[in-house]
Amino acid sequence: MKKALTIAGSDSSGGAGIQADLKTFSAHGIFGMSVITAVTAQNTQGVFAVQDISREMIAAQIKAIFEDIEVDGLKIGMVSQISSIEVIAESLKNYSPQNVVLDPVMVSKSGYHLLNPEAEETLIRKLLPLATVVTPNIPEAEVMTKMSIRNLPQMEAAAKIIRQMGAKNVLLKGGHLEDDSIDILYNGQGFEYYASKRIVTKNTHGTGCTLSSAITSNLALGYSLDEAVSRAKEYISAAIEHSLEIGKGVGPTHHFYELYKKAGMMN
Numbered sequence: 248m249k250k251a252l253t254i255a256g257s258d259s260s261g262g263a264g265i266q267a268d269l270k271t272f273s274a275h276g277i278f279g280m281s282v283i284t285a286v287t288a289q290n291t292q293g294v295f296a297v298q299d300i301s302r303e304m305i306a307a308q309i310k311a312i313f314e315d316i317e318v319d320g321l322k323i324g325m326v327s328q329i330s331s332i333e334v335i336a337e338s339l340k341n342y343s344p345q346n347v348v349l350d351p352v353m354v355s356k357s358g359y360h361l362l363n364p365e366a367e368e369t370l371i372r373k374l375l376p377l378a379t380v381v382t383p384n385i386p387e388a389e390v391m392t393k394m395s396i397r398n399l400p401q402m403e404a405a406a407k408i409i410r411q412m413g414a415k416n417v418l419l420k421g422g423h424l425e426d427d428s429i430d431i432l433y434n435g436q437g438f439e440y441y442a443s444k445r446i447v448t449k450n451t452h453g454t455g456c457t458l459s460s461a462i463t464s465n466l467a468l469g470y471s472l473d474e475a476v477s478r479a480k481e482y483i484s485a486a487i488e489h490s491l492e493i494g495k496g497v498g499p500t501h502h503f504y505e506l507y508k509k510a511g512m513m514n
């Protein structure tokens with residue numbers, strides 16, 4: 248059985264973070280493991296508190312896994328502060344992990360700064376070079392490039408700049424634009440495009456986490472990056488199509504049974 252690890256924050260409401268990642272790994276028939284970087288108190292209406300896990304405990308979790316278990320795919324999600332980023336980068340150097348998907352989580356849809364803005368530069372400098380692919384959304388790409396992104400040509404220009412910052416591949420997600428939802432992958436030579444019809448729903452909590460952990464799952468299963476993204480896009484589209492009216496705010500995507508069967512059967 249293939250094994251994947253998520254290094255990310257816990258979402259008490261289960262829609263994003265570690266919880267979304269583990270559900271996605273399971274749906275793909277992957278054995279999921281976690282290193283928790285922070286515990287958040289959040290629900291469909293907002294983020295109310297965050298407690299960071301100490302750098303010693305983050306290092307100990309990473310060591311415990313890598314010294315014992317083979318990791319076929321690694322996703323890095325919410326990392327809130329400079330010291331956490333530094334310890335993750337230092338620890339991972341000992342293990343040279345393959346198939347690393349970096350979701351540079353910065354601000355939740357409810358507007359909470361999950362990454363301390365002071366840590367943005369450290370995240371780019373320390374984690375980007377470790378990533379097989381980095382998956383910013385439009386606001387994250389705007390922070391990274393300091394440019395405004397409103398259309399496809401601007402997405403392409405931003406992806407080129409982010410790759411120059413040290414990522415091997417850049418998947419810039421278009422979920423925040425108004426038109427059809429198009430994600431673009433840049434590998435330094437050319438672009439691949441992954442388009443889907445915009446699904447009209449308010450329930451999109453955890454879309455970025457789900458997409459990045461689906462890519463990680465597919466890479467762990469041995470798919471090429473292009474195939475991994477293409478399959479992950481199918482997965483997230485179905486999970487949004489069937490998203491749940493849970494809570495009073497932005498409900499979560501749904502890793503429903505048929506989707507488990509589909510992702511699993513496609514293995």
Ligand SMILES: Nc1ncnc2c1ncn2[C@@H]1O[C@H](COP(=O)(O)OP(=O)(O)O)[C@@H](O)[C@H]1O
Nearest residue numbers: 384420421422423428444445446454455458483
């Ligand atoms: N309303 C939607 N309809 C279809 N796909 C969507 C929609 N919203 C987001 N997506 C897709 O979900 C994935 C996550 O995108 P995005 O919402 O931009 O990221 P994040 O959750 O990090 O803000 C991308 O593949 C994006 O294209």
Ligand SMILES: Cc1ncc(COP(=O)(O)OP(=O)(O)O)c(N)n1
Nearest residue numbers: 256263264325356452453454455456
């Ligand atoms: C613990 C935790 N990690 C990441 C996020 C952000 O998740 P995302 O998939 O980008 O979805 P939104 O929260 O923006 O809806 C999070 N909220 N919590």
